[in-house]
Amino acid sequence: xxxxxVSGFKGGTGKTTLATLLSVAATLEGCxxxxxxxxxxxxxxxxxxxxxxxxxxxxxxxxAMVEFEDEAAAPVRHPRWLDSMVRMARQxxxxxxxxxxxxxxxxxxxxAHVIADVVLTxxxxxxSDLHGLFAAPGTPxxxxxxxxxxxxxxxxxxxxxxxxxxxxxxxxNRVSHLPTxxxxxxxxxxxxxxxxxxxxxxxxxxxxxxxxxxxLDGRTVLDAPLGxxxxxxELAGRSEARSLLGMLARASVREPMKLAA
Numbered sequence: 001x002x003x004x005x006v007s008g009f010k011g012g013t014g015k016t017t018l019a020t021l022l023s024v025a026a027t028l029e030g031c032x033x034x035x036x037x038x039x040x041x042x043x044x045x046x047x048x049x050x051x052x053x054x055x056x057x058x059x060x061x062x063x064a065m066v067e068f069e070d071e072a073a074a075p076v077r078h079p080r081w082l083d084s085m086v087r088m089a090r091q092x093x094x095x096x097x098x099x100x101x102x103x104x105x106x107x108x109x110x111x112a113h114v115i116a117d118v119v120l121t122x123x124x125x126x127x128s129d130l131h132g133l134f135a136a137p138g139t140p141x142x143x144x145x146x147x148x149x150x151x152x153x154x155x156x157x158x159x160x161x162x163x164x165x166x167x168x169x170x171x172x173n174r175v176s177h178l179p180t181x182x183x184x185x186x187x188x189x190x191x192x193x194x195x196x197x198x199x200x201x202x203x204x205x206x207x208x209x210x211x212x213x214x215x216l217d218g219r220t221v222l223d224a225p226l227g228x229x230x231x232x233x234e235l236a237g238r239s240e241a242r243s244l245l246g247m248l249a250r251a252s253v254r255e256p257m258k259l260a261a
Contacts, residue, residue: 001090001097002095002097002117002118003086003099003117004096004099004116004117004118005116005118006018006120007099007112007119007121007147008121008129009150010129013123013124013129014124014174014211015122016039016048016100016214017122018173019045019098019100020218021205021211021221021244022244022245023049024058024059024220025222025241025245026095026096026098027059027060028058028222029245031095031096032093032094032095032096033061033096033097033098034063034094034097035062035097035099036098036099036100038099038102038109039101039102041102044100046062048214051215052219055218055219060096061094063097099116110150110154113150114154117167118167118168118248120244121170122170122172122173123170123171125175125180125183125186130189155198169200169202170202170203171203171204172187172190172204174205175207176206176207203240203247205241205244206237208233208234208237209233221237222238
C-alpha cells in the first residue's frame with residue numbers, strides 16, 4: 001500500500017483539491033483507495049468524499065476519525081494512533097491511502113510525513129508560498145513554522161528507523177493559463193530547489209473553475225459533467241489529474257513499513 005501525504009506550511013494552497021483529484025483518479029482506475037482527513041478545523045476532504053457518495057459518484061472510502069462532543073472528556077489518543085490506522089488500512093487490502101493535512105505543527109501532521117511514501121506539496125504562484133516552503137531555517141525569509149525543516153526532520157527520522165527514502169513532489173497549483181512574470185520567477189526558483197532540497201518531479205495544475213467548485217457536490221473534472229459536453233479545459237484538467245496519478249505508478253517498489261506497536 002502506498003501512502004501519500006498532501007501537505008504544506010499554510011492553508012489555501014489547494015491541498016484538499018489535490019487530495020481529492022488524486023484519490024478520485026485512483027478510484028476510477030480501479031485502485032482500492034482510502035482517504036484520511038487530518039484537518040480538524042475544516043474537515044473539507046472528508047466532507048467532499050461524503051458529498052460524492054451522496055451524489056452517487058465513484059468515491060474513495062473515507063477513513064473517519066472518532067470524534068467527541070466534549071473534547072475534554074475524550075480519551076487521550078496514543079501518539080502513534082495514525083500508525084494503527086495505516087496498519088488497519090493495509091489489512092483491509094487498500095492499495096492507496098491519501099492523507100490530507102491541515103496547517104500548523106501538530107503531532108498528527110508530523111507523523112503523517114514520517115509514514116508517507118510520497119509527500120505532495122501544492123505551491124501557488126506566490127512569493128509568500130515560495131519563502132514559506134523553501135527558505136532555509138534561520139534566514140529572514142523563513143516562516144515561523146518552517147515546512148522545509150519539518151520535512152527534513154521527518155526524513156531524518158525515517159532514515160534513523162531504516163525506512164526507505166520517501167519522495168517529495170511539489171505541484172505548482174492554480175497556474176495561470178497565460179505566462180506571467182511572477183510565474184516564471186516561481187518556476188525558475190522551484191527548478192533550482194529540485195537538487196537543493198531533494199525534490200523530485202514538479203507537477204503543474206492550472207487554474208480551472210471546475211477545481212474551485214469541487215466543494216459544492218464533490219464533483220471533479222474526472223466526472224461526467226451535468227447536462228453539458230466536456231469542455232477543452234475539463235479535458236486538459238483530466239490529463240493533469242491522471243499525470244499526478246501516473247507519478248505514483250512510476251514509484252519504485254518499496255518494502256512494507258514496520259509500524260510502531
